[in-house]
Amino acid sequence: MMNKRATLFLFLPVVCLLLSSSALAQLKVVTTLTDLQSITSLIGGDKVDVFAIATGYQNPHFVDPKPSYILKLSRADVFVTVGLDLEIGWVPPLLNSARNSKIQKGGDGYVDASVNIPLLQVPTSASRGQGDIHVFGNPHYWLDPQNGKIIAKNIFDALVRVDPDRRSFYEANLKKFNETIDAKTREWTEKLRPYAGTKVIAYHNEWPYFEQRFGLQIVDFLEPKPGIPPTPSQLLKVINEMKRDHIKIIIISPYFTTESADMVARNAGGKVVTIATSVGANEKIKTYYDLFEYNISQLIEALR
């Protein structure tokens, strides 16, 4: 009898420990981009452990599907993707080898962050003759901070599906995120209001959501077609456009080299501004909020 009681007393703390550790366990989340990682962290707080596959200074169209990512995905509770075929070159081989049904399309842990996003540039016909076009619409939607709220809601829904006990915690964070992003959007819009309608040139067609939100006007690209490197004839066309319309700014992402943009700027009397497409593009951009703070401050400095 004593032995049974002793055994019970010995096991009780172990059971309690196991129960408490499972209660404290963080959800493992894998996101394709750092922006989704940042938003997930803001909603999930210390209840989630988030890993982003691509870095903030990497071209999200071209990421190598390294086997080490398969290992991360095999243990994930939630997987968050931009969708709209942005990651079509590298997410399918990773998911196919992940051996994890929770995060496959249709699983509770699968999050297509683009759901309910009002999409821009949805083509009415699609041909690869038009370059690297996206048949579902332009996928760079996270560059409008107001779309961040829709992304956050999609992530919130998945966190609640997988971890319903912490619903109120996630809900409070979602509310806080929405309030912050609203307040900051007002602030950022005000800062850029004096420059509304300013014409700019971009390297690649990845700014329509940013452009729409903050009132810039991107009139041409250094790429003749999406994904096709700049050609001499295209660069000449852009130089003439810049001279004719007094365009002073070329915006470029960190993963494009600046040679062609520099050349155009030299010949047209403009300047090249490198702005970030993702969190982590440089040391100053640690959160989703920082992404816009940085980009807007860079643009204002250049436009002044």
Next chain:
Amino acid sequence: MIFYRTISVILVLHCVALAGAEAQQTDSSTVADSLLLLQLQRSMQQAAAIPTIQQAPAAPRSTLSTNPDLSAIGDFRSSYVSVGKRKIDLYLNQLEFQVSSVVDPYARADFMFSYGKDLNTGELAPGLEIATLTSTSLPYQLQLALGKFKPAFGKINILHPHAFSFVDFPKLTENYFSPEGMFMEGASVSWLVPNPYDFFQELSLEIGRIESNASLVRGENGQLSYVGHLKNFFDLTQNSTLELGFSGANGPNQTGFSSKMGGVDLTYKWKPVQYNVLQSFTWQSELLFSNVRLDETTAAKTHGVYSLAEYQFAQRWFVGARYDYSQYPDDVGRRDVAGTVLFRFQPTEFQILALEYQYTDRNYDRNSQGVIFRIIFGIGTHAAHQY
């Protein structure tokens, strides 16, 4: 009359009471009104600060469907070879059709049909290269594939020709298997091996009937072949990786006895993350050992090796070089040694042009040299290749 008087009095009293209440409210609610006004002003300012963007009506995601991914890949070649009857040639080497889709929440299916040049007749002939059902939801980090596939022997064998950077497969692939490698009909089980150092380690075991090649044949009387592979993958830095693999195979050969094979593969890749479309470097080597039992007392122990390097110096341009040494599985006395140089131009990922020069030294025949131009062109949705 009394009724109308009463009503009039009530109305007058009501109006007086309302007027009094209003006057009282006006006195006591000035502050509250100011706050309300302020709130209204603020909300109007807010409404002005986050302009409601007029969205075009959301276009339906019309391409969403349950249709499988379909793709076609063409491989056209033009060649000059210093020996043989047809020194200069132009030909469609192969056309591949791929159909892939998720089957249900538990599996996916992949089919690849080819229409390739028959090496014996020179004519185009149809063939089935891949037909697999692959699980997506097995427990314990397991994955099962059933059907026809390219077994995971070494690094090259799992590739299809269009996915390999050089125009031809290494000599060891050609001499020990076939110009396109080894194919198997059977089952493949792979397992992500948990390990204390938390690196990617995958063990694959495959069992089935091999499509007859130089080393192994489709066994009679229920004889099966076995292939195993252990893949170890390490992230050295953010920009560089190392893969080390060990392979083994065992199965019946043409003499009715068995062949045993072993292999080691080593791949180093460097690609700067920030400019990953502009620069890259790959060094890859494989070593293969073969032990073919020819009769009761005799066995042929041979080996083959290749080492290749490829450097991408601009977004669309690559150069590469390869060294090959390969014996033949059933003849210890024969061997090929070859040196290859490659230039590759890739306007987009859907069109790849390559020019390759190769010098081959044979100890059983005339040495040869050849130049091959290849253009790969693809349409449709083709699944991305493994890293």
